[in-house]
Amino acid sequence: MAEIKLVNVSKTFDTEEGPVHALSDVNLSIHKGDIYGIIGMSGAGKSTLVRCLNFLEKPTSGDVIVQGVSLKSLNEKELREERKKISMIFQNFNLLMQKTVIDNVCFPMYLAHTPKAEARKKAMEYLRIVGLEDKANTYPSKLSGGQQQRVAIARALASKPEILLCDEATSALDPATTKQILALLKKINNELGITIVIITHAMDVVEDVCSHVAIMENGQVQESGEVETIFANPQSAVGKRLVLKDVRSEALAELKTDKTFRIVFDKQSAFEPVIANAILTFQTPINILGATTKNVHNQAKGEMIVGIPSGHEDEFVAYFKERGLNVEEVDING
Numbered sequence: 001m002a003e004i005k006l007v008n009v010s011k012t013f014d015t016e017e018g019p020v021h022a023l024s025d026v027n028l029s030i031h032k033g034d035i036y037g038i039i040g041m042s043g044a045g046k047s048t049l050v051r052c053l054n055f056l057e058k059p060t061s062g063d064v065i066v067q068g069v070s071l072k073s074l075n076e077k078e079l080r081e082e083r084k085k086i087s088m089i090f091q092n093f094n095l096l097m098q099k100t101v102i103d104n105v106c107f108p109m110y111l112a113h114t115p116k117a118e119a120r121k122k123a124m125e126y127l128r129i130v131g132l133e134d135k136a137n138t139y140p141s142k143l144s145g146g147q148q149q150r151v152a153i154a155r156a157l158a159s160k161p162e163i164l165l166c167d168e169a170t171s172a173l174d175p176a177t178t179k180q181i182l183a184l185l186k187k188i189n190n191e192l193g194i195t196i197v198i199i200t201h202a203m204d205v206v207e208d209v210c211s212h213v214a215i216m217e218n219g220q221v222q223e224s225g226e227v228e229t230i231f232a233n234p235q236s237a238v239g240k241r242l243v244l245k246d247v248r249s250e251a252l253a254e255l256k257t258d259k260t261f262r263i264v265f266d267k268q269s270a271f272e273p274v275i276a277n278a279i280l281t282f283q284t285p286i287n288i289l290g291a292t293t294k295n296v297h298n299q300a301k302g303e304m305i306v307g308i309p310s311g312h313e314d315e316f317v318a319y320f321k322e323r324g325l326n327v328e329e330v331d332i333n334g
């Protein structure tokens with residue numbers, strides 16, 4: 001049984017300019033223990049989707065099933081109860097600035113009428129999980145962005161959620177801090193078994209931490225599946241654009257003289273003899289336009305963009321494919 005299942009979810013906003021179809025017929029199954037990325041450009045419908053996930057926004061049609069419970073079938077009281085399974089963290093942390101760190105973390109427990117001493121004891125445990133036990137009596141304004149997000153995560157954990165929704169939770173953070181927060185989310189997923197949904201516009205975030213991804217455009221899921229599969233071989237136009245974004249640049253475009261191909265391989269070492277041998281075999285040099293190694297869901301993945309002189313594409317592509325490399329033609333200007 002899926003932990004969260006979106007069934008034909010559509011959301012239309014009526015505006016003065018006419019209806020805006022923010023979500024159109026979205027189907028998605030998120031399973032227990034997944035770290036599920038939802039990625040798309042601005043306006044793709046990600047925020048609407050995340051609000052529909054816990055019925056903060058009611059879909060115009062369709063349903064969301066959380067652990068077998070149809071949210072559509074619930075009244076407001078039952079819905080509030082069901083929502084307790086789901087915590088959220090946001091881009092701007094949403095901390096109570098007049099309260100200390102520990103009081104922020106205690107807040108949901110006080111709302112649930114947990115006795116003060118017990119709440120404070122538990123809050124210290126959550127602060128230990130996020131590595132901030134020494135900041136319990138500090139005010140949020142004295143903390144860095146990454147530390148504030150850690151407090152928000154500790155507060156989210158205090159509701160004992162089974163699902164954690166992260167809405168652009170690292171968008172306001174620098175790359176190093178982003179990595180630390182993503183590592184913390186991975187730890188929480190691993191150690192506490194919490195299913196995590198990450199809304200982001202950054203493919204790096206998905207590649208770093210997510211097990212699965214849904215790629216959205218124009219309110220629709222264009223493709224979804226395991227991150228590794230989609231990284232290796234994106235099918236949709238938007239998927240190709242997002243995966244290729246890192247290597248596309250004007251500098252690369254200037255270098256472009258031939259048809260360009262993207263080659264994905266598991267280890268750097270596996271690739272180098274193949275490309276050298278291919279050049280020797282066909283006595284034709286090929287142009288390496290860019291190469292990176294990434295950590296895709298904990299596995300080292302290399303990718304290389306090469307220009308192959310016209311007339312030689314088929315032989316090179318067949319040669320690479322025979323050796324188990326994933327090859328596809330790409331438009332680096334795209």
Ligand SMILES: Nc1ncnc2c1ncn2[C@@H]1O[C@H](COP(=O)(O)OP(=O)(O)OP(=O)(O)O)[C@@H](O)[C@H]1O
Nearest residue numbers: 013015020022040041042043044045046047048049
């Ligand atoms: N309350 C609303 N009223 C009218 N239109 C809305 C409303 N909320 C969202 N929309 C529209 O729905 C579409 C999807 O918006 P949404 O905020 O879900 O996208 P997004 O992918 O989260 O974008 P961003 O990354 O910029 O936040 C957009 O065209 C947006 O203008």
